[in-house]
Amino acid sequence: PHTPPPAPAAPEMLGQASAMQEVFRAIGRLSASHATVLITGESGSGKELVARALHRHSPRAGGPFIAINTAAIPKDLLESELFGHERGAFTGAQALRRGHFEQAEGGTLFLDEIGDMPLELQTRLLRVLSDGHFYRVGGHSPIQARARVIAATHQSLEQRVASGSFRADLFHRLNVIRLRLPPLRERREDIAALAQHFLHTSARQLGVQAKRLSPAALRHLEGFHFPGNVRQLENICHWLTVMAPATAIEAKDLPPEVLHAPPAPETPAPADADADTGNGANASAAWERALHAQAAQLLAQGQPHVWEQLMRRAEAQLLRAALASTQGRRIEAAQRLGIGRNTLTRKLQELGLDGG
Numbered sequence: 001p002h003t004p005p006p007a008p009a010a011p012e013m014l015g016q017a018s019a020m021q022e023v024f025r026a027i028g029r030l031s032a033s034h035a036t037v038l039i040t041g042e043s044g045s046g047k048e049l050v051a052r053a054l055h056r057h058s059p060r061a062g063g064p065f066i067a068i069n070t071a072a073i074p075k076d077l078l079e080s081e082l083f084g085h086e087r088g089a090f091t092g093a094q095a096l097r098r099g100h101f102e103q104a105e106g107g108t109l110f111l112d113e114i115g116d117m118p119l120e121l122q123t124r125l126l127r128v129l130s131d132g133h134f135y136r137v138g139g140h141s142p143i144q145a146r147a148r149v150i151a152a153t154h155q156s157l158e159q160r161v162a163s164g165s166f167r168a169d170l171f172h173r174l175n176v177i178r179l180r181l182p183p184l185r186e187r188r189e190d191i192a193a194l195a196q197h198f199l200h201t202s203a204r205q206l207g208v209q210a211k212r213l214s215p216a217a218l219r220h221l222e223g224f225h226f227p228g229n230v231r232q233l234e235n236i237c238h239w240l241t242v243m244a245p246a247t248a249i250e251a252k253d254l255p256p257e258v259l260h261a262p263p264a265p266e267t268p269a270p271a272d273a274d275a276d277t278g279n280g281a282n283a284s285a286a287w288e289r290a291l292h293a294q295a296a297q298l299l300a301q302g303q304p305h306v307w308e309q310l311m312r313r314a315e316a317q318l319l320r321a322a323l324a325s326t327q328g329r330r331i332e333a334a335q336r337l338g339i340g341r342n343t344l345t346r347k348l349q350e351l352g353l354d355g356g
Helices: 018-032 046-056 077-083 120-133 159-164 168-173 188-206 215-221 227-245 273-277 281-302 306-325 330-337 341-350
Strands: 037-040 065-071 110-111 148-153 178-179
Touching: 037 046, 046 065, 046 110, 046 148, 077 120, 077 159, 120 188, 148 159, 159 168, 178 341, 188 215, 188 227, 281 306, 306 330, 306 341, 330 341
Parallel strands: 037 148, 037 178, 065 110, 110 148
Antiparallel strands: none
């Protein structure tokens, strides 16, 4: 099948890394879709930017984009924020108020940090997604829900389902299409272009000349582990625009958290070298060592959801290899992997690899 070209990205979503190219291709493939999308990724990795890009390249682009962080609004107010309320519905409700579902009519409603939504509101949201309508707080007339829902989380919803803090049926409703946004440490080749963009943006905002990174300063940034991801890089570039004494930013000008951070461990490269020697045992051992090193690195960094991260990457490589070996024939690829065709199709969708 023909694969649509990658969707044009916002400047903050610049990325030549293969993981980001996959995200761009998924946005392009979803350009004619109204399907619910679940975006996963660490805090600061740009989940709202992806949601906005999905909206901008969708049939609903002419409608509103309404974003709500479900973790930032008190539980008692969240229901009214989402669904609105009738006049007199509760003390202080002196006028009718349209909630975010109504405000997003004909457009997109972005529910950020969906994993923190209280259980009772999860039930109401599930009902909206299932029935296609909702009621304002204190209201008795159903209102048609005409907004596409895009949800995002930095948590493992599978783990929250297992712990009983997230409804399994809501998870399956949201998990129609899943996009994983890589952390910045998995796309270090993009740091230079992102930093240049952020330095120019900060200079423009402050009305000063744009600064540039020296090769030594850039090497320091590329070796930093960026727990705050792209948002942290943006903040560092703004800090440098204000604080660096000269136009050329030297390594000594970098903020202390970068300058004095221990170097991030190198991500092991795929162990392909042994495969060419015909020594399968060596290749297998090298692959296992690389996996062990990667797991040890993520655990040492205190990364959340290490199991999910590595399993998703392993599954993606298995699927790519099987499809490559069968020239894209899915039934044959599923047979070779020893899984059902429906399982293969579902995994391709979950991993954002489904080319249609």
